[in-house]
Amino acid sequence: xxxxxxxxxxxxxxxxxxxxxxxxxxxxxxxxxxxxxxxxxxxxxxxxxxxxxxxxxxxxxxxxxxxxxxxxxxxxxxxxxxxxxxxxxxxxxxxxxxxxxxxxxxxxxxxxxxxxxxxxxxxxxxxxxxxxxxxxxxxxxxxxxxxxxxxxxxxxxxxxxxxxxxxxxxxxxxxxxxxxxxxxxxxxxxxxxxxxxxxxxxxxxxxxxxxxxxxxxxxxxxxxxxxxxxxxxxxxxxxxxxxxxxxxxxxxxxxxxxxxxxxxxxxxxxxxxxxxxxxxxxxxxxxxxxxxxxxxxx
Numbered sequence: 001x002x003x004x005x006x007x008x009x010x011x012x013x014x015x016x017x018x019x020x021x022x023x024x025x026x027x028x029x030x031x032x033x034x035x036x037x038x039x040x041x042x043x044x045x046x047x048x049x050x051x052x053x054x055x056x057x058x059x060x061x062x063x064x065x066x067x068x069x070x071x072x073x074x075x076x077x078x079x080x081x082x083x084x085x086x087x088x089x090x091x092x093x094x095x096x097x098x099x100x101x102x103x104x105x106x107x108x109x110x111x112x113x114x115x116x117x118x119x120x121x122x123x124x125x126x127x128x129x130x131x132x133x134x135x136x137x138x139x140x141x142x143x144x145x146x147x148x149x150x151x152x153x154x155x156x157x158x159x160x161x162x163x164x165x166x167x168x169x170x171x172x173x174x175x176x177x178x179x180x181x182x183x184x185x186x187x188x189x190x191x192x193x194x195x196x197x198x199x200x201x202x203x204x205x206x207x208x209x210x211x212x213x214x215x216x217x218x219x220x221x222x223x224x225x226x227x228x229x230x231x232x233x234x235x236x237x238x239x240x241x242x243x244x245x246x247x248x249x250x251x252x253x254x255x256x257x258x259x260x261x262x263x264x265x266x267x268x269x270x271x272x273x274x275x276x277x278x279x280x281x282x283x284x285x286x287x288x289x290x291x292x293x294x295x296x297x298x
Contacts, residue, residue, distance in 0.1 A: 050273065053266040054078070061262050077263035081271075084254055084264060090242050092250075099231060099247040102164050106171040107226040111219055114177030119207050121178075122185040123193060133182065139175040148237065155238065166238035171230060177222050184218035185211060220283045228276040248272055 053061065055073040085092040120126075121133055151170050152161070160166045188211060196206050212219070234249040251268040 047273070047277070050266070050269050054263075054270045056263070056266070058263045061266065077267040081254065081264045081267045085250065088250070090245075090250075094243055095245065095247040095250045098164060098244060102167050102233070102235070102246065103227055103230040105164075106168045106230045107223055109168065109172045110174055110177050110226050111222055113172045114174075114181050114222065115212065115215075115219060116207070117178050118181035118185050119211055122182045123188075123190065123211075136175045136178050140179060152237065161238055162240050162244065164235075164239070164244060167230070167233060167235045171226065174226075174229075176225065180222055181215065181218050184215040188214050224276070224280050224283055227279045231275050232272060
């Protein structure tokens with residue numbers, strides 16, 4: 001990118017970062033923040049209750065009437081969970097590795113495939129481009145349960161059943177990622193892309209240095225959705241060998257242990273939800289920051 005183009009981009013960002021003074025009274029601001037606080041409390045209650053339940057001793061889990069917070073918080077549920085997992089002939093670290101591998105490779109592949117496809121569909125016209133995008137939009141209406149049988153038949157023909165790739169490869173083609181990235185990339189002005197080409201940038205340079213930095217909110221959001229979906233996928237439909245199964249599947253088996261494992265079940269719920277929440281928290285500030293400075297228009 002030339003110095004002139006960089007100055008234009010920076011100027012547009014400074015203009016968008018200038019905040020206008022809101023035309024509201026202090027009373028209006030008070031009720032607005034009060035409403036937002038109430039909404040935040042309501043949304044945080046399920047997570048707080050799950051953590052509180054995981055810290056309760058077994059006798060408090062069956063207390064009636066039930067209490068929201070633990071009287072005598074303890075980490076025994078987590079220690080008992082790791083003891084139970086340690087008795088399995090497949091190590092806990094193996095389940096964790098399988099889940100991390102599927103989540104990381106699936107998310108990176110989905111991001112790369114969706115971004116490249118969206119770049120072509122949003123910035124270039126070719127025969128069948130509009131028809132292809134219409135197919136993507138129609139695919140958004142189909143639930144994963146509807147496509148599970150065709151996916152299984154295709155993966156079986158490719159001899160990928162009972163491998164991690166049976167979960168990873170279908171995640172590359174999730175239509176939501178392509179749709180989301182295309183809608184964001186359409187907001188990038190074509191003259192900016194053409195100016196970069198005049199300066200000598202090739203297609204890869206335009207994609208990497210111009211397009212991707214300006215759609216950062218889109219691919220951060222895509223990462224959050226993809227991590228949440230893959231981390232919570234038990235993959236029981238495609239993976240049968242115990243040493244290839246995911247952590248979520250192993251934890252779900254512990255949940256079927258009956259009343260004696262109610263405390264461990266509460267600990268399982270916290271472990272399963274903690275990773276998507278951490279990813280969202282780490283990405284939230286960057287999404288808000290880039291939302292204010294991206295989306296350049298002609």
